[in-house]
Amino acid sequence: MSTPLGNLEDITLRALRTLREVDIIAAEDTRHSLKLLNHYDISKPLISYWSEKEKIRAEEILDRLRSGLSVALISDAGTPGISDPGSVLIRQAIEEKIDIIAVPGPSAHTAALSVSGLPTEEFCFMGFLPSKSTQRRKRLIELKHETRTMIFYEAPHRLLQTLADAMELSGDRRVAVAKEISKIHEEIFRGTISNVLASLHNKMIAGEYVIVMEGFSKQEPGFEEALLEVSALMKKGLGRKEAVKTVAGIYGISKKELYDRSLMLNTT
Numbered sequence: 001m002s003t004p005l006g007n008l009e010d011i012t013l014r015a016l017r018t019l020r021e022v023d024i025i026a027a028e029d030t031r032h033s034l035k036l037l038n039h040y041d042i043s044k045p046l047i048s049y050w051s052e053k054e055k056i057r058a059e060e061i062l063d064r065l066r067s068g069l070s071v072a073l074i075s076d077a078g079t080p081g082i083s084d085p086g087s088v089l090i091r092q093a094i095e096e097k098i099d100i101i102a103v104p105g106p107s108a109h110t111a112a113l114s115v116s117g118l119p120t121e122e123f124c125f126m127g128f129l130p131s132k133s134t135q136r137r138k139r140l141i142e143l144k145h146e147t148r149t150m151i152f153y154e155a156p157h158r159l160l161q162t163l164a165d166a167m168e169l170s171g172d173r174r175v176a177v178a179k180e181i182s183k184i185h186e187e188i189f190r191g192t193i194s195n196v197l198a199s200l201h202n203k204m205i206a207g208e209y210v211i212v213m214e215g216f217s218k219q220e221p222g223f224e225e226a227l228l229e230v231s232a233l234m235k236k237g238l239g240r241k242e243a244v245k246t247v248a249g250i251y252g253i254s255k256k257e258l259y260d261r262s263l264m265l266n267t268t
Contacts (some may be wrong), residue, residue, distance in 0.1 A: 002105030
């Protein structure tokens with residue numbers, strides 16, 4: 001069941017009714033969830049299932065379900081299992097053929113996408129990028145030619161470096177950085193990555209952030225960049241023909257023309 005990201009009014013009537021009707025509420029952090037429940041005068045037995053205890057608590061919750069009790073699964077904010085605990089319990093309940101009913105509502109990544117101004121026809125949600133720099137940069141390189149709009153969650157202490165890495169590895173693309181969605185200090189920064197970094201320069205970087213970044217456009221690069229890609233692949237040991245086939249497919253250009261031009265490269 002989805003719960004508000006910040007503003008407690010962002011909850012559905014169905015969610016409130018469900019919380020009042022179930023026997024037990026499984027909450028990521030009972031202390032956090034009590035604020036929501038107290039606000040709406042809801043009193044129910046609570047079980048916490050925060051991330052480090054999720055596997056242990058999942059079995060306890062399943063015992064309640066097996067006995068015929070109804071359980072509402074909620075995270076601190078947004079939707080359980082979406083970069084939040086909950087997926088372990090959901091998978092185990094599915095395996096035991098226990099009925100699971102989604103009670104939809106707020107989700108930070110779709111909220112950020114909807115106000116980003118970037119293409120929404122196709123997008124991919126990547127969750128949190130790796131916390132270690134080398135692994136994060138490797139992941140960004142892997143996503144360099146992703147054509148769909150990409151959505152990431154990021155911690156405040158890594159935000160600026162992640163944006164800088166994205167600009168270095170993927171180019172100065174358009175992004176929207178959403179801060180503290182639906183909360184008091186909500187703010188959206190839009191523009192190229194360099195523009196957004198400049199806007200954030202004198203800002204206090206704190207709270208929760210969602211990065212929405214435009215995808216790779218096959219029409220943008222010309223043969224010069226494609227030839228550099230061919231050269232890089234060949235230096236890694238790939239044959240010319242296979243390197244040309246791979247790069248031509250990514251850039252949407254003629255394999256024959258790219259192959260002919262690659263013959264002029266000083267690559268062995």
